[in-house]
Each structure stands twice: as structure tokens, then as C-alpha cells.
Amino acid sequence: MFALQFEKMENPILAHSQGFPKSERLCSQKVIKELFSKGSSLFVYPFKILYLPASTLSASAVFPQVMFSVPKKNFKRAVDRNRIKRQCREIYRLCKSHLFSEKKPPQALAIIFVAQKQETFEFLQKKMEKVLEQMP
């Protein structure tokens, strides 16, 4: 359903925006540390997000750097954690371009899955859009 939406897009920068290359992932330990100590947070079940507001220096980026996290405490098996992370990543990849087409993206973003059990794909999709819309 998202594929149909994006065919109408005219922005040349966002033409290939469904990709999720390495530059859009949050890898630097330094930034992660800063994010968890200074970042603002927001909660909509089952997601908790942390974000750093956009700095003036790196304003050129179209999308923020994102990390996903599923705590080991709630999901013991590596298989379950991997699956949830993959689903979250997929949802974010599909919906990010129409979310950030208007608003200015933050510098860094962390999405944490805090539920105790697994949810369906559609449910996660709705909630993810909601939580990202609420972000200033």
C-alpha cells in the first residue's frame, strides 16, 4: 500500500527513500551515550522513543540516524528479539519518507520496544506512525 503512495512522489531526493543504508543508522557509541543522557523521550505503547533535536551543523540530512532496541529482559531468545527488530526496521523504512517530508528531522533517534509480548505487524505499524507524528 505504501508503494502506491510513493509513485506519486516528485521530490528527486526522496525517490529512493525506501532504502535503509548504513548512514541512516546510529552506530557511534558517543552519540548513543549523549542521546540516552540528554535526549527527550516520548511513549506510546509499545514504543518508547528518545530523540536529540537537530543541531545547526548537520542540518543537511534528510533522515535522522536511528537505532532500534529490544531489551533482553523481556525476550530471552535471540530469535524473538531479532524478529521484533526486523519488523520495527521494516515499518520505519516504509513510513519514514512521508513522515519526514514536512517536518525537520532530529539528529538522532532511538526506538525501544518495551512490551512484554509480540504484537501483530498491523498493530505495530499504526503505533509507530502515531508515535513519530507526535514527535515535534
Add this chain to the structure above:
RNA sequence: AAAACAAGUCGUCUUAUCGCUGUGCCGCAGGGCAUAGAGGAAAGUCCGAGCAACACAGAGUACCAUACUUCCUAACGGGAAGGCAGGAAACUUACCUUUCUUGACAGCCAGUGCCACAGAAAAUUACCGCCCGCAAGGGUAAGGGUGAAAAAGUAGGGUAAGAGCCUACUCGAAACGCAGUCAUGCGUUUUUGGGGUAAACCUUAUGGGUUGAAAGACCAAAUAGGCUAUCGCACGUAGGGCUACUCGCCCGAUGAUAGCGGGUAGGUCGCAUGAGGGUUUGUGCGAACAAACUCCAAGAUAAAUGAUAAGAACGGGUUUUUUAGCAAUAAAAAACCCGUACAGAACUCGGCUUACAGACUUGUUUUUUUU
């Protein structure tokens, strides 16, 4: 054919759209195209190695691990075969025997410890009892109840009463002979016969240096409070190192010169050709080994190998229809519903252990049917 047990094999597939990681090619570049991309346990981290760094004169003690025998293996606490002991089944009146299966299976005749309650007594024993004796005292361990366990068991002789005190058989120990590579088995002889517990301390034999890829090497940025080499000084002292300790051994305070360079954050290598896999043949009871041919098959780093949709396949259930049948039921078709496990590489191998929907193969046993 069904069930049980044991061993082994496999463990969903296809298409569409959108992605991720590695490699190759094209492009000045954004990027594009091609191609490859989880397991039998990748898991637990329980053993054994490779590899790396540090330590390396050596000896003893301590500590840790292992423990029937022979073999396999790079090695092992793994595996194979055999022995012994226990269990089950078949056969049998019963034993024997056969098959399957389980076993941390060295040593309590080296020493020390422990054995609740009950019981006279729990290990050089003595309450009641029995016997001798007037008595004092002595000799006994047949009988008694307890207990998980009571000083080899049964029968006979013997005696004051008794006792391996003696005899026969059985069990156990030692020596010798024979068979076997060995564990051990069989036979003979001997006088020998005083529980259990080493998953109690321990003894004996064998083995073990420590730390783990977050090991370690290199690159650029950055530069000392550290390190190395040479010379000097000097009491080889203070102190430090070599495994926890002892002996013993080694280094060794400060000054000068030269070189290297820590923390922090990042990149490259380590890092995917290896005690590798597959097939065939040969050797061996077997684990396994040898030869020939052939194949190259993930390499991430907050961590790729996916998400969504549709369909197929397989298995199970329900309903309906048809066929066979008196019936129970069986077979086929259609529709609907449910299920498709355990689980995700993190340096690499060899094992072990644990988890696992379901399907298949082989062997053994039992039951039923047919011949």
C-alpha cells in the same frame, strides 16, 4: 499390519513488491547490474585441541582433573571392541544359555574419621541366656528382640556348654598351572575368613604454566607521568618478578643519549582452504585409517541473511457426497478450520549435553491376520 525400544536420515516450497550484508564489474560521483548469504543442534559453555600474548635454569609441596582392559584419535572426561557387575525379555520346573540394555567399574589387609533412632553391642562385643563352680570367679557366643547393616552361609561331627574347633558343599582371599595382547576366565592347592562408607579425608598411578580473539599485529590523528637499548653510578641494598608456598634463580632505585609510545575514539588484518566436505575402492569385528577422483560452501560489528501479500505441498480434525458392507467401519472426492517444531553464526575445529511439530529408513521384541 500395529505397538514399544534402539540407531540413523530429513526437517517445507514457489511467485510478486520493497529492503539488508559481502564480493565482482560499470560509472567522476549519487548510484546501477550480476552473484552468494544460518544450524542439527549455530544453543548450553561441560570437556579436548589449534591459534595468540605473557612467562619460561630447575626441584619439591600444595591445588585441579581423570580412574576395569586393549585400541581409535591431533587430543579428550569423547568413541569402538572386550571383560566384570546390575536390570529386562525369551527358553526352562528352576538353573544354564541367548538377546537387549545400564554402570564415576582403582584401592577401606596403609592410616584417620563417620555409622542417627532402635538395640546388650555399630567393631578386637556380651545385657538376658548356656556351661563349670559351694562361692568368688571363669569359659562361651547356640538362642533372644533391634536395625539398612550383628563378626562367612547350610548340614553333620564335636563339646561341660559352645565356637571354622573339624568335615562336606557354597561364597570370598592368596599362590601356582593353563587359555587370552590385556582386563579376566577355568582348574588345583593352601589355611586364610575382622561389617559398611573413599560422589568421607585420603592412598596409588597418570596428566596439567597462565590468560583468552574484548587474544594479538598494524595504520592515521595525538603526544607522557610509561617502556626499551647503550653508557654511567652502586650497598647487587630497598624493592620487584618467576604458579599459591618453600628452596633456588633472575631483574634491580637516581644521571646522560637515542628510540618507541599510553588513555580516548576510528579503520585494516587476525577472518573463513580446514586435523575441510562428498563419492568410490581397499584394510579392520568396530571406532577408524589409506588411496583415487571431485567441490570451495555466510563472514556481520549495536551486529546482515528479512518484511508483507498470494498460492502450493505435507499432516491433523469436522461436515457432506459416492462406493463396498447387515453393521461396526474402510476407501475416494469436495468444502471449512487448525498446524508446519526447536531455535539465529560472532576466531576455528573434534566431542558431550540439552531442546525439537512432523516425516522417513533399518534392526530387535511382542500381538493379530494370511500362507
Add this chain to the structure above:
RNA sequence: GCGAAAGUAGCUCAGCUGGUAGAGCAUCACCUUGCCAAGGUGAGGGUCGCGAGUUCGAAUCUCGUCUUUCGCU
């Protein structure tokens, strides 16, 4: 990735050189009080995380397994 500790009553802990499983708080009943609290007396409550083994006998010893916690960078 590598390594270590713990699991016992509803809760916090003893018992762990093998021999009947205990304390405090909590719960319930009674006494005391006009009533409540405190106090006193008594009672109930345990697959000793789970599964095997050694032993006559296991919370304790050994092995496997599950869960929780902690350390190393």
C-alpha cells in the same frame, strides 16, 4: 563473548563436617480491653527450583537442567 554466586513457609533469612526442617515478621484462633493497638498463649502453612545418581537414608554429597543476580570490556 568470558567468568562467578544464589534458589528453603506469603516475605526476610538460619540449617549445608548426611540422620524427625527452624527463627522473625505476616495469617488464623483464644486471653487481655468498653473498643482498637501493643503484649501473652496456641495453631495452620514446606514437591527444600526441577530431574537423575551415590548411600540403609540426601535440604546437605555428585552430575545434568531451569531461573535469577553479579563481575570482566
